[in-house]
Amino acid sequence: MIEPTTAARPLAADNPFAAPSTLDHGTPRFDRIADEHFRPALLAGLEERAEEVRAIATSAEAPTFANTIEALERCGRLLARTSAVFSSLCATDVNPARQELQTELAPLFAAASDAIWMDAELFARVEAVHADRASLADAEQRRLVERYHTLFVRRGARLDAVAQERMRAINSELSSLSTAFNEHLRAETNDLALLVETEAELAGLSKGAISAAADAARAAGHESGFLIGIELPTSQGALGQLADRAVRQRLFEAASARGSRGNAHDTRALAIRMATLRAERAKLLGAKNHAEYVLADEMAGTPEAVQEMLAGLIPRIVARAEEEERDLRARFATTNPGAELEPWDWAKVAEEVRAERFDLDDDEVRQYFPLRRVLEDGVFFMARELYGIEMRERTDLPVYHPDVRAWEVLEEDGTTIGLFYGDYFARASKRGGAWMTSFAEQSTLHEQLPLVVNVMNVPKPGAGQEALLSFDQVTTMFHEFGHALHGLLSSVRHPLLSGTSVPRDFVEFPSQLHEDFAFDPRVLERCAVHHETGAPLPTEFVEKIRAARAYGQGFDAFEYVAAASLDLAWHTLAPGAVVEDAEAFEKSALEHLGLAHPLIPPRYRTCYFAHIFAGGYAAGYYAYLWSEALAADGFAGMQEAGGMVREAGRRAREAVLGRGLTLEPMDMYRAFRGRELDTAPLLERRGLA
Structure with missing residues (x-):
């Protein structure tokens, strides 16, 4: 067996990445990590991994699972622990030094990856092990061999030298373009934050939100006024609350203008270039377009399968x-006679209709959902009831920002299974949206427990104020913790198959599966308590919230399918196709599908569609709906098993959450559900039955 060499350039002994952290479970030494540590550690890590891989590729020993496949899994430990921290901080707490380094190293990382996947000697060894995989008694080993072989082929191992050279150039440029798109969007988002001068202009917002806006203005260097930050989607949360129509218009137009103002941070040319390069790369790899290439490795299988799913839903969604x-x-006609309803009015008028029809005030609902209580007495309670895990806060462990908290995750018998970090407040140094990431993935090969992070962008309240959540934010917290559970409960040997390392259209299944537990009566009994009076959420509010959420499903589904369809339009471009105007392309694509609604823009327009141009979801944004079908049917199954009970959790853990990618996703789903997928619960959940 090949033992990886460590003969790469040495790191200074005082670099926190030079050796594995001695803190519990390999927790990163955020108390010692400084920006100057990243560059030498990343470069040394790249060099070390390259030497380890070359040793495997040039070994004189006959290729075996141990000396080839598992040896690859052992490679790059320095790079893994450094890049996990660096990439996470570039998303959650970026600064000029980190941004500059990310831009500098992006093409270098792409080249280093290509050097592995296109190494002919290494691929020959992988092919030899793959050809003999039936001799392996262990199912996870066979799965790992098959996965490596698939990845080598999909990443160019079988291309000739000329095609490989072109693919390397494409990958390098795409890496730089993706980094640039992310940087431009963050700059635009901060630059377009809406400054208003008087508190009267914020009528409709809660006291806490107004206080947070005042603090945000001071933090941004304004001596007076109030600053409303821009959220990632087109539709902004404050649009449903602001009474001043002119302020709503300014906020909507600011959010919609991101990346399309013709300034230094314009993203339109970046998007066109990325889509064009992806189409060219797909052709090199034998696919008709990028979507065909991507979906061949997803549950959906083909663009046609996704288009068929969307086409079957679009008429119902449009009608709703x-x-x-x-x-x-x-x-609107009764409250604004003579005026025309505009996109910036939709959310506010919808809230008025909800309040009138369902006797429900969104701001009143928020008073019952303080963030800390939702997390600790809602989300963590759900995890304990379903999976028997406990969360013990670790204030002794260093974190990367003062707003971040850390918890040790334990089984009922006291065994530690991982660490969980919660980073919930918005800040200028954090990109928009909500997501889960990891500082380390679970692996028994490396004796590594998962170190998982949940990130949101809840406006930080003013001093002495509670952070209060809308019910959408409550379900987002449950959603992201579903991702966290997928990482924390993983129980596999090999990192490549660990946790959330599954297809895009399956990874959203565990997250969406846990959203509906936000409605569980026992959850609400514990976490839905008025932050001032301590009074429980009135029972009648629960059904009102359900009914009110169902009322807006037409808008929600429309903006989503418009974005998913736009993603597919960009990524079914034929190789060589020329797009000169990103906005004209977007308009034409939406009109073709009957999704160009004057009042309901896509959830993300091209120029700020970070999921597909900076976030790994290219040709994959449909995945939320695909996974939602699994989640809706799966949640129905958990209800049949008793709801939020240990037996339902045991089934989910054994069949899905603990498996990583050691089995085919649909096989995991069948084992969990006990039958094939039924899409009827999805239609009911979406109000489209």
Whole structure:
């Protein structure tokens, strides 16, 4: 067996990445890590991994699982622990030094990856092990061999020298373009944050939100006024609350203008170039377009399967959205005679209709959902009831920002299974949205427990104020913790198959599966308590919240399928196709599908569609809906098993959450559900039945 060499350039002994952290479970030494440590550690890590891989590729020993496949899994430990921290901080707490280094190293990382996947000697060894995989008695080993072989082929191992050279150039440029898109969007988002001068202009916002806006203005260097940050989607949360129509218009137009203002941070040319390069790369790899290439490795299988799914839903979604539009126009005409309903009015008028029809005030609902209580008495309670795990806060462990908290995750018998970090407040140095990431993935090969992070962008309250959540934010917290559970409960040997290392259209299944537990009566009994009076959420509010959420499904589904369809339009471009105007392309694509609604823009427009141009979801944004079908049916199954009970959790853990990618995703789903997928619960969940 090949033992990886460590003869690469040495790191200074005082570099926190030079050796594995001695803190519990390999927790990163955030108390010692400084920006100057990243560059030497990343470069040394790249060099070390390259030497380890070359030793495997040039070994004189006959290729075996141990000396080839598992040896690859052992490679690059320095790079793994450094890059996990660096990439996470570039998303959650970027600064000029980190941004500059990320830009500098992006093409170098792409080249280093290509050097592995296109190494002919190494691929010959992988092919030899793959050809003999039936001799392996261990199912996970066979799965790992098959996965490595698939990845080598998909990343160019079988291309000739000329094609490989072109693919390396494409990958290098795409890496730089993706980094640039992310940087431009962050700069635009901060630059377009809406400054208003008077508190009166913020009528409709809660006291806590107004206080947070005042603090945000001071933090941004304004001596007076109030600053409303821009959220990642087109639709902004504050649009449903702001009474001042002119302020709503300014906020909507600011959010919609990101990346399309013709300034130094314009992203339109970046998007066109990325889509064009992806199409060219797909052709090199034998696919008709990028979507065909991507989806061949997903549950969906083909672009046609995704298009068929969307086409079957679009007529129902459009009809539901038009029904909602008629309601809103009627309401708006009574309160704004002579005025035309505009996109920036939709959310506010919808809230008025909800309040009137369901006797529900969104701001009143927020008073019952303080962030800390939702997390500790809601999300963590769900995890304990389903999976028997306990969360013990570790204030002694260093964190990367003062707003971050850390918890040790334990089984009922006291065995530690991982660490969980919660980073919930928005800041200028954090990209928009909500996500889960990891500082380390679970692996018995490396005796490594998972170190998992959940990130959100809840406006930070003013001093002495509680952070209060809308119910959408509550379900987002449950959603992201579903991802966290997928990482924390993983129980596999090999990192490549660990935790959330599954297809895009399956990875959203565990997250969405846990969203509906936010409605569980026992969860609400514990976490939905008025932050001032301590009074429990009135029972009648729960059904009102359900009904009110169902009312807006037309809008929500429409903006989502518009974005998913736009993603597919960009990534079914034929190789060699020329796009000169990103906005004209977007308009044409949406009109072709009947999704160019004057009042409901896509959830993400091209120029700020970070999921597909900076986030790994290219040709994959449909995955949320695909996974939602699994989640809706899966949640129905958990309810049949008793709901939020240990037996339901045991089944989910054994069949899905603990498996990583050691089995085919649909096989995991069948084992969990006990039958094939039924899509009827999805239609009911979306109000489209």
